[in-house]
Amino acid sequence: MLLADKTVIITGASRGIGRAAARECARQGARVVIGHSGSGQGTEAAYSLIEEIKAFGGQAVEVGGDAADPDTGDKLVAGAVKAFGSVDVFVNNAGICPFHSFLDMPREVYLKTVNTNLNGAYFAVQAAANQMKNQGRGGAIIAVSSISALVGGGMQTHYTPTKAGLHSLMQSCAIALGPYGIRCNSVLPGTIATDINKEDLADEEKLAYMTSRTPLGRLGEPDDIAGPIVFLASDMARYVTGASLLVDGGLYVNLQ
Ligand SMILES: NC(=O)C1=CN([C@@H]2O[C@H](COP(=O)(O)OP(=O)(O)OC[C@H]3O[C@@H](n4cnc5c(N)ncnc54)[C@H](O)[C@@H]3O)[C@@H](O)[C@H]2O)C=CC1
Numbered sequence: 001m002l003l004a005d006k007t008v009i010i011t012g013a014s015r016g017i018g019r020a021a022a023r024e025c026a027r028q029g030a031r032v033v034i035g036h037s038g039s040g041q042g043t044e045a046a047y048s049l050i051e052e053i054k055a056f057g058g059q060a061v062e063v064g065g066d067a068a069d070p071d072t073g074d075k076l077v078a079g080a081v082k083a084f085g086s087v088d089v090f091v092n093n094a095g096i097c098p099f100h101s102f103l104d105m106p107r108e109v110y111l112k113t114v115n116t117n118l119n120g121a122y123f124a125v126q127a128a129a130n131q132m133k134n135q136g137r138g139g140a141i142i143a144v145s146s147i148s149a150l151v152g153g154g155m156q157t158h159y160t161p162t163k164a165g166l167h168s169l170m171q172s173c174a175i176a177l178g179p180y181g182i183r184c185n186s187v188l189p190g191t192i193a194t195d196i197n198k199e200d201l202a203d204e205e206k207l208a209y210m211t212s213r214t215p216l217g218r219l220g221e222p223d224d225i226a227g228p229i230v231f232l233a234s235d236m237a238r239y240v241t242g243a244s245l246l247v248d249g250g251l252y253v254n255l256q
């Protein structure tokens with residue numbers, strides 16, 4: 001098992017990519033902390049994931065908290081230490097993408113997106129890194145960035161900068177935390193069918209267009225991202241830091 005004896009925190013783990021990653025980390029032997037929004041639905045989904053994980057003999061606990069709140073990272077770390085005694089891997093996954101045009105972008109939509117996707121993440125990464133530094137045996141931090149760190153989106157002008165920011169944060173943290181043996185990398189998913197884009201992809205034309213642009217001929221599924229996250233979390237990636245792993249079915253390179 002690739003993650004035996006490691007404690008992994010994953011934010012936004014109640015559904016979508018985070019849920020698939022949490023399940024796969026647990027399958028690979030990790031003790032998992034399921035970060036979720038703390039809302040009724042998030043809590044319910046987190047408990048159902050704990051049951052799923054326990055059913056195959058894995059270990060998991062849940063911690064609720066708004067990803068936009070700078071204190072949530074400390075809460076997640078405290079929950080991990082209380083339940084399992086350590087933090088070895090931190091996966092920053094929680095995020096939102098409320099599609100909206102640029103010229104009339106409401107300030108609150110912009111600020112909520114940046115606070116949820118980037119500002120909260122900064123302090124959560126800092127909290128996890130301090131815990132790892134104090135433990136003295138290194139660790140791995142993974143940001144779920146996006147193909148959108150590299151390319152634009154006319155209805156995503158508030159979102160793409162947050163994904164570029166996470167990618168950049170991992171590059172800088174790789175330098176800042178390398179001396180402590182803490183590796184920092186990002187995963188850049190292409191278009192993965194989840195709740196975040198359910199409404200956008202309900203438009204059949206858009207769905208067909210996005211699928212046709214993907215050389216592998218289909219949109220991604222959350223499980224397509226779980227393996228790359230496990231790899232970067234594991235000792236198989238022990239010399240990988242400051243890297244970004246594009247997981248997009250070939251979407252990015254498909255110019256013509
Ligand atoms: N689905 C896609 O095509 C892609 C998704 N991503 C990124 O993957 C990450 C996961 O998204 P998906 O699984 O696709 O969508 P999703 O909507 O299924 O999952 C998002 C998760 O983040 C959590 N979350 C949202 N706001 C939160 C808050 N304020 N506090 C705590 N938790 C909060 C949700 O509860 C949920 O668990 C996001 O960061 C997204 O930007 C990146 C590239 C492509």
Ligand SMILES: C[C@H](O)[C@@H]1OC(=O)[C@H](O)[C@@H]1O
Nearest residue numbers: 097146148190191196197
């Ligand atoms: C929400 C989008 O459909 C999805 O998220 C991203 O980061 C990419 O832009 C994907 O298309």
